[in-house]
Structures are given as C-alpha cells and as structure tokens.
Amino acid sequence: MEASSSRSRSRSGGLPSKRRSSGGGGGGSGYGRTAQSLIDDTLRSIFSRLDDHFDLAHCSAVCKSWNTIISTGHLMRDLYYKRNPQARSSSITFSTKSYFEALAVNGHASTLTSGSVEVHQWIGHPMRATLCRMKSGSVLTGKGDKVLRLWSAENCKYMNEYNVPDSKMLVDFDFDENKIVGLTSSQVCIWKRSGPRSIFQSCGGTFSHGLCMSYADPEVVIGCEDGRAFVYDMYSRSCSSIHRLHPSPVTCLALTDDQLIIGGSTFGSVAIADHTSGERLGLLKSAFTPTVIRCLSSSANSHLIFAGSSSGYAHCWDLRTLRPLWETRVSPNVIYSAHHFPGQPTQSSSRLQAEKKHGRPAESGPRKQVEKKNAREIAPDARLDNIPTNLRPQITGLSVGMRKIVTTHGENYIRVWKFRS
Template structure:
C-alpha cells in the first residue's frame, strides 16, 4: 500500500520519497552514480537544515559535504547576513558542525510554534498500537530492526525485514505484563506483581528479575548506560541498575500521588520526564533525584511523552484528551497545542482514494478554554507518540498512525 507521503507494507511506513532497494542502488542511473562535482552542485542549492540532514544519509555524502566548502560557504553567508562586520573568521570543523546542529535544533523548535501542520494518516494495524518509533525515515510499531509485541503473558518479536518470528515467550513465564521496553538484545517487561523481568530476545530465557515496586509497574524507560526506570500505579518511580538489578533511588511527585503512565529519559540533560493518570507532567534531575518542576497540562491521563534525542528545548506530550502539546523541557510551560481537524473520522470515510490513507490538517489551539468547546467525540486519544526532526508520529484509536509535518513560521 503506497501513498504520496509514504509507504506502509507489513510493519513499516516510510515517509521518505522514492523506493529503496538493492535494484535501485545497482542501477547506473542511481544517485550513487553521480560524480562528486555534480553532487556538490545539487547540495549547494539546499538550505542549512537540508544539507545537515543529507550529511547524515551515508558516509560518502557526509565526507563530501564536510570536506568540501559547502558548509563553510553557507556559514559565511549566514554570518554576513546577521552581522555588519566583514572581518569574520571561519571556525574549525568541529565548531562549524556544532553551529549547524544548533541551528537545526532551533528550526526544529520553531516549527512546533506554528499555527498548523500537515498530517498523513494510515490505518496500520488491526490491534492496539502500544509502541511507535521513528528511525531513519521509517515509522515502526516497535524499535530498531525488530517489532516487539506484548500481551498479558507473552512477548512476541519479529524481524522487521522478513516478518519472521525470532522469539516468543512461553505462556505462564511471568505474571501479567503491563508495559515493555528493550535495548537489543534484551527486552524488559513491567509486570503487575511490581517486578521488571529481563528476557534475552534470542534465547527466550528470563535472565533476571528486578524488584521495582510493591505495586504494578505501569511504565518503563531504559538507557544505554544500564539504568532502568519503572513507574508505578502509586505514583513513584524507581531507578535500578539494569545489569545487577540493584535499586539505586526512588522518586515521587511532591504533591500529586496519582499513578505514572509514561516515562521519557533525556541523555542530553540527564532529566527524566513522566506523565501521570491525572494529567500532570513531572521532571526529575537524575543528578540529585529531586523534582525540578511539575505541571498539570491536561485534565486526563498522559499516555506518552517523547522528544528528539539531541533536543534540549521541547517535549511532546499526548494523552486521552487527543491534544498534542509541546512543552518547554526546562520549565514545563505549554508552548503550543495542536489537534487533528475536528471533522476527521478515523474510519476511512474521509479518504477520497483509499480507506487506508488520509491527508488531513491539524490546527493550533490558543488555550485550554478553546479545547473545552470541541466535543470529546472529535478529539481522538493519542495512545503513543514519537518525535523526529520537525515531525511527530502519533497513534490514535488503537490502530491508526498519523505523521504530523510541522512548518517553521515565517
């Protein structure tokens, strides 16, 4: 199934243009057959954000862009336009890279402050979508190159490319699973007995049990540096060592003790964000294990929180009320609110070409008062979300995926 904005086949949806595959790579008329001079001419017509994104496509493009004068010339143009001084020195490569990365993050932030967004929507699943990710132009209902599913008592893992099952846990291995996360090669399941059970995804063996809470583990977050965070129905968050299972700290809200429903860790700033069943968003500093701020952004449960890995300014929040909110990571202030076109029906009846694809609009909402004037039936709950550069993927009504594309305000 293909659309003008992407492709969904099996487990994936690709928002990139064009088809990928070995046949196109081997073609003498592919982009890889162009000379370095021709590529430089093409790249010279791109803006700073597009050029930095091209540098991340593959090693040959990265080497060409950073070894040529493309970025240096573009940097000089930007500096000359923003300063009256003409006696400017060109920075070393490392500083120039940092400058363009910061510029890309600023454009990313500004795009979330606009008044509208284009949304491409697919009916991607027949069952509830509990997890969605974005990676290199792919929308995955899982992560990396695998799809992971969680039922009450089973973990199911499929290879992304072949769709072949590579692991299925046996019934009765653990008590009812509520939430799940994984960093290859291990999957962690939060259970209703208060434990987090770690599985080897290739052998199917439960390697260890981490005691997290005296209440069910309602949400999980994992880090590359061997930490696991588990939220509970009692509103507490436990920090444990992933490899040893040792509990390192326990955190909770200073005033709202409702259950935790979602967690998100920022490696850039060492902050942990959590969403609760009462609509609060919490922020803890993991260097002190103390809360930095807490704010109620919604009257209903917050199902998902996420941000771009290298972004330290914005935080996307979605939940039961169907409003996509952008918060300031450092203060919790709501920067913008977006909603799908209220007339959109998630049953395929709005589509002109196929019941599986819709191109719709999202609009910004100025205040919470305006939200109350929109009937609840026209606000589709956001069950999970993932943030990419100037775009966000959300899941609605258990089986619909939406790709929001934001445009920087002029």
C-alpha cells in the same frame, strides 16, 4: 534530386552538431557552457558565495566531484565561522556532523512551535490501534487486535504486517532497523523486519502478567504486575537479571544511555535501578496527590526523565539530583503517552487536535483512503474539557520524529501530523 536533398539535410543537420560538440567560445549554448566544464577553482568560488548550510549540503549531494570540492575547500567550516566569528578563537573543533545535527534539531523545534500542520489520517487496522512507535521514517502500530503493521511516515504507505501468536494478546512493542519486539502477558515475540516470527517463553515461568516493556538491542526489560523488572537477552534467550522496582505493579519503563532502568508504578512513584548491579538508586515522587504513572520518556543527553500520570499531570525530574524540575497539569484526562525529542519540549497526548479538511483519497495497502486535515492550534491556557469531544478524540499513543508526530486513538485509524516551517 533525392541525393541532393539527402546531402542538404546532412549539411544542415551537421552544423549544429559541430557547434554543440565544440568547447570553445562563440555565442552558442553548448556543453562547454555547462557546470561540468567549469574548473574546480570556479566552482569553489561559486559555492563559497552560498549563504546557507543546507544549500551547501544539497550541492555536495549532487555528485562526487562537487562533494570533494566542498569538503576539501572546508566551505562548511568557513561559512560557520562567517556566521559565528567569535568561534574562531574557541578551542572547540568544528564538527560538520554535530553542527548539522544542531541545525536540524533547531529547525525541528521551531517548526513544531510556529509552523503550519497538515494531518494525514487513514484506517490502519481492522479493529483497534492503541499504540504507535516511530523510528527512522517508519511507523509501527498495533495493540488492540492481533496484528502489528509497519508504515512509511512520509507517504503513509503500508509496508508489512506481523501477526501475534494465537490466543495471545499484545501488551506492548518496540522496534529498530532490523527487528520488532512484542510482549504478551507471558511471552516475548521477535520478528525480523523481513523474516519469520521467533517466540521464546520465559524459562520455568520466570515472569507472568507482563504489563510493559522497553527495548534496547540486545536486551528487553519487562515490567510485571508483582513490581519486578525482568531483563532478557534476546540472543541467548534467557533472563540475565531480575530487579525489584516497586511493591506495586510496574506500569511503564524507560532505559537510559547510562545503563539505568526507570520504572513507573500504580502508587505514583518512579524507581531508578542500576542495569548492571540491580541496585535501586532512588525513588522519584510527585509533590501532588499520588496517581498512576502511565508513561515515561527519557532524554538521551540531558539526564532528564519525563512522566505522564492518570490525573493529567506532566512531570520532569533531573536524574542527577533526583529532584523535580517542574510538574504541571496539562489535561483533565489521562496522559497515555509522552515522547521527548532532543532540543524540543515534551509532547504529550493531551495537546493535539485536528479539524477536518476534505482531501483527495489515496489507495494503498490494507487501508481504504487517506484523509487530509488541517491542525488547529489552541491557546496554552485553554481548557481542553471545554472543547467539544468530537474535536479532541482520545489519543492513546504518540511518537515524535523529525517534524512529524504520529498518534493512535484507541480506534482503527492512525494520524501522521506533518509540521511545515
């Protein structure tokens, strides 16, 4: 009896197993019916019917064989020519990388101008955070207390922190994928992203009263109270050159891809110097009453320089002609920070607001909770000074990433603005 039951179970359990392993026809739903069993020509035919480049990109990331079919079949190029038939007669070679970069930037720009916004806010520092930087999905915040903290821009998760030397006050900082560079009034501090701090002081008191810095590996440029800019090589730990930019304090700095040093001043002018020779190439001035230039931002590929002033004016100059393209007052308050993202108008620290929306708190790292808020768009001609101050907290630091903006507010909380298409 028991043996018979066992054989019966074996037979009833074995038949479905045989059907599943069969690659033939029939009406069963076996492995022979999955995408893995389709020949390359069939998959290529399916992929060619996709009408969106990002759908193709997602498919190419599924596995190596799909990626090979899409790339060797030139499906990206064919879809591009299908959408842009006039490009077939053009002499310009189609580049998948360049095309996707353009698509991404256009999507980013349209999302920032017409998409919905969700704001994530959390307590990030024990005292204050007045400055933020964002690169490659990471956010670095600090200045106001003696600690820098690194966060994930996507989930606001705490990643690491870096302590400033005792008795020193942080003035400015920046970072990349490997290291973090901070400036005190007389020292440059370097931290490895996952290692100890390294500090070197200026040799023989070369610079003092440092006010700002700009970093592009392997050099850091320091702007000082006496109007000079000091260029330090971080590997030789020595000053490679000194440039006289202004007769007044240098308040902010920017480095361009074509080896120019741009420095703002308390007199309201912006000096341009050649990074290699130190020669001052020009002086940018505003048509309005001179005020302190508080922030600078350069455009990587368009030869544009943007600035914000203490009187609320935003400026844009063309570095090739040294002439202003536009100047407009965007705020009755100081513009503390400005950031330019390719393909997108400048974001200034005056135009962002949020109204509270209760969300479920989340615990992570040193912060207590993450609040979720909805952003509220205001009219371009709205008078910001007529909006209650509790709805427009001061923004002291701002950085722009792909469909994200990070802000600090002179207090101990941080905000990540996520823009949805």
